[in-house]
Amino acid sequence: MAPDPRVIKAFDALRSLGISDGEVKPVLKKLLKLYDSNWELIEEDNYRTLIDAYFDLKEDKQAEGKRKAPISDHDGERPKQKLHLVDHNPEELVTSTNEKPKLLLGSVSTGVNGSFFDSNGNCRTKSLSTLPQNIHKKDDNLACNSNTRTCMGNIDIASSPLGEVKISLNCDAALGRLNFSIPDLDAIMKSMEEKYLRSYKTIEPQSSMVELLEDLCRKYLKLGLNLNRNRSNAKYGSSHNTPLLQQKAVAGDEKNSYHFLSDITKGSENVKISLLDESGSEELPKFNYIPYNIIYQSANVNISLARIADEGCCAECSGDCLSLAFPCACAQETGGEFAYTPQGLLKEEFLAACMSMKMEPQDHHFVYCHECPLERSKNENKAEPCKGHLVRKFIKECWRKCGCAMRCGNRVVQRGLRCKLQVFLTREGKGWGVRALEDLPKGCFVCEYAGEILTNTELYERTLQNSGNDRHTYPVTLDADWGSEGVLEDEDALCLDATYNGNVARFINHRCSDANLIDFPVEVETPDRHYYHLALFTNRKVKAYEELTWDYGIDFDDHDHPIKAFQCCCGSAFCRDKKPKGQLDSL
Numbered sequence: 001m002a003p004d005p006r007v008i009k010a011f012d013a014l015r016s017l018g019i020s021d022g023e024v025k026p027v028l029k030k031l032l033k034l035y036d037s038n039w040e041l042i043e044e045d046n047y048r049t050l051i052d053a054y055f056d057l058k059e060d061k062q063a064e065g066k067r068k069a070p071i072s073d074h075d076g077e078r079p080k081q082k083l084h085l086v087d088h089n090p091e092e093l094v095t096s097t098n099e100k101p102k103l104l105l106g107s108v109s110t111g112v113n114g115s116f117f118d119s120n121g122n123c124r125t126k127s128l129s130t131l132p133q134n135i136h137k138k139d140d141n142l143a144c145n146s147n148t149r150t151c152m153g154n155i156d157i158a159s160s161p162l163g164e165v166k167i168s169l170n171c172d173a174a175l176g177r178l179n180f181s182i183p184d185l186d187a188i189m190k191s192m193e194e195k196y197l198r199s200y201k202t203i204e205p206q207s208s209m210v211e212l213l214e215d216l217c218r219k220y221l222k223l224g225l226n227l228n229r230n231r232s233n234a235k236y237g238s239s240h241n242t243p244l245l246q247q248k249a250v251a252g253d254e255k256n257s258y259h260f261l262s263d264i265t266k267g268s269e270n271v272k273i274s275l276l277d278e279s280g281s282e283e284l285p286k287f288n289y290i291p292y293n294i295i296y297q298s299a300n301v302n303i304s305l306a307r308i309a310d311e312g313c314c315a316e317c318s319g320d321c322l323s324l325a326f327p328c329a330c331a332q333e334t335g336g337e338f339a340y341t342p343q344g345l346l347k348e349e350f351l352a353a354c355m356s357m358k359m360e361p362q363d364h365h366f367v368y369c370h371e372c373p374l375e376r377s378k379n380e381n382k383a384e385p386c387k388g389h390l391v392r393k394f395i396k397e398c399w400r401k402c403g404c405a406m407r408c409g410n411r412v413v414q415r416g417l418r419c420k421l422q423v424f425l426t427r428e429g430k431g432w433g434v435r436a437l438e439d440l441p442k443g444c445f446v447c448e449y450a451g452e453i454l455t456n457t458e459l460y461e462r463t464l465q466n467s468g469n470d471r472h473t474y475p476v477t478l479d480a481d482w483g484s485e486g487v488l489e490d491e492d493a494l495c496l497d498a499t500y501n502g503n504v505a506r507f508i509n510h511r512c513s514d515a516n517l518i519d520f521p522v523e524v525e526t527p528d529r530h531y532y533h534l535a536l537f538t539n540r541k542v543k544a545y546e547e548l549t550w551d552y553g554i555d556f557d558d559h560d561h562p563i564k565a566f567q568c569c570c571g572s573a574f575c576r577d578k579k580p581k582g583q584l585d586s587l
């Protein structure tokens with residue numbers, strides 16, 4: 001019998017962590033039994049359950065024989081102060097004006113992901129007397145089914161204005177098992193450190209769980225005090241009028257701190273995108289996360305079904321267009337063949353053709369606008385001649401007027417982001433950058449470049465207003481079809497600006513010539529080519545933790561271009577920035 005492809009995939013995932021198939025097999029079997037063969041629970045979050053179960057089993061084996069007698073009632077001591085049972089939000093923690101010191105308890109739900117904040121980022125408070133007196137005690141009343149992943153534990157944090165912080169874990173799942181016996185605390189810490197180092201590689205090798213917990217206590221107090229002091233200010237306030245990403249999790253002591261945000265997308269994408277600054281020195285980015293493009297003001301983006309001609313869609317199709325014997329009308333744009341494989345990757349030949357066009361533009365033709373909107377925005381009365389725009393190959397995806405299903409293989413970009421990405425602070429002085437936390441295959445859709453849709457004139461005005469203000473700039477010109485019309489109207493010459501509103505792509509840095517991503521214009525909802533989606537795909541296999549880069553196509557000598565010239569530190573052997581390093585351009 002052919003092996004189950006889901007089993008093979010699970011083996012592959014754990015093999016990349018150095019765990020052999022033989023070791024995974026019994027764990028997988030157990031989980032399948034436990035979850036009634038519900039694979040989704042096992043596959044979720046890149047096999048996190050399976051990885052956790054593997055390490056838990058390993059731990060159990062190691063702990064066997066070393067098991068100590070249950071710890072006595074050392075924490076059975078009851079608080080001296082009587083507390084009120086009230087619901088608080090974080091601003092109200094540690095704010096008592098009562099003369100007697102009060103011990104307030106923040107109780108935070110934690111799911112399998114171990115996040116410390118509830119979905120609203122709030123902590124609840126309750127009286128200590130509502131807790132079991134001995135948290136190590138087995139409690140049959142804890143109605144928790146340890147066979148399901150819906151079971152939640154609690155992290156209870158108690159603090160007093162005098163600087164005392166107590167954290168207690170209420171692990172319902174473990175307490176619900178009959179064979180539960182109290183593990184050794186040192187062994188737990190050690191195994192957690194191993195787990196985070198081996199499975200997630202997100203912490204420094206020198207980090208320890210004890211340090212993390214101490215940091216958590218310190219930060220809890222510090223934030224409590226800050227919130228108290230800044231009650232009249234906006235939450236984690238910024239004087240800037242653009243929203244600042246909430247600095248929810250900052251760990252580390254003053255000397256050796258780092259910034260970590262678990263999701264910069266505010267839950268707006270299919271996957272979370274974390275942000276990590278290992279130096280703890282960089283100011284957090286000030287911008288508003290938007291998953292899709294949004295019109296700023298005057299851009300002429302006319303989305304209407306009536307504008308999509310019958311021959312510009314596939315109303316007669318159903319299901320998945322990629323499974324058709326003869327590709328439908330939506331493949332016409334790409335030469336009668338779909339650009340995507342059934343696995344959702346770009347086809348090799350299509351990718352190769354577009355790569356060669358980008359890499360050796362002299363072999364292909366540029367188009368020149370009769371009157372270039374870029375030049376016109378700089379000087380309306382006496383515009384310079386067009387400097388040329390590379391002819392681009394468009395991908396056309398099926399859309400709402402098409403009869404096919406949302407799962408159709410010719411709908412990749414519109415289904416949104418799927419890869420596990422992280423924004424991190426680069427070490428080469430490029431500011432923030434983006435990396436994937438998993439290996440990516442060649443031709444894989446990473447994300448689209450989302451931002452505000454501006455007319456070229458609006459961008460020019462915005463750039464003039466902001467000149468000298470910003471270290472980094474975030475505009476992209478949507479010029480893939482410029483030159484195909486005689487004269488492009490001002491409201492049709494568009495660009496995307498992710499300076500104030502944008503998605504993860506705004507953090508992707510430039511690399512000359514040998515970047516690992518390539519951008520494609522993608523037609524989805526508008527048949528004309530003034531507006532389109534700019535989608536970024538891998539152009540080769542990319543290893544986990546490798547920085548993702550794309551070639552902005554900058555001419556480093558063109559000082560008038562909306563993408564402000566910067567001193568390139570891409571490190572590529574083919575770097576086009578010939579300025580001597582260390583000598584900043586006057587711009």
Ligand SMILES: C[S@@+](CC[C@H](N)C(=O)[O-])C[C@H]1O[C@@H](n2cnc3c(N)ncnc32)[C@H](O)[C@@H]1O
Nearest residue numbers: 430431432472473506507509510566568569570
């Ligand atoms: C779209 S943003 C990329 C994210 C940016 N690094 C940040 O911290 O927000 C473009 C800006 O990043 C910086 N940048 C991108 N690629 C670079 C490179 N190869 N060398 C130096 N700076 C770079 C430049 O300041 C540029 O204006």
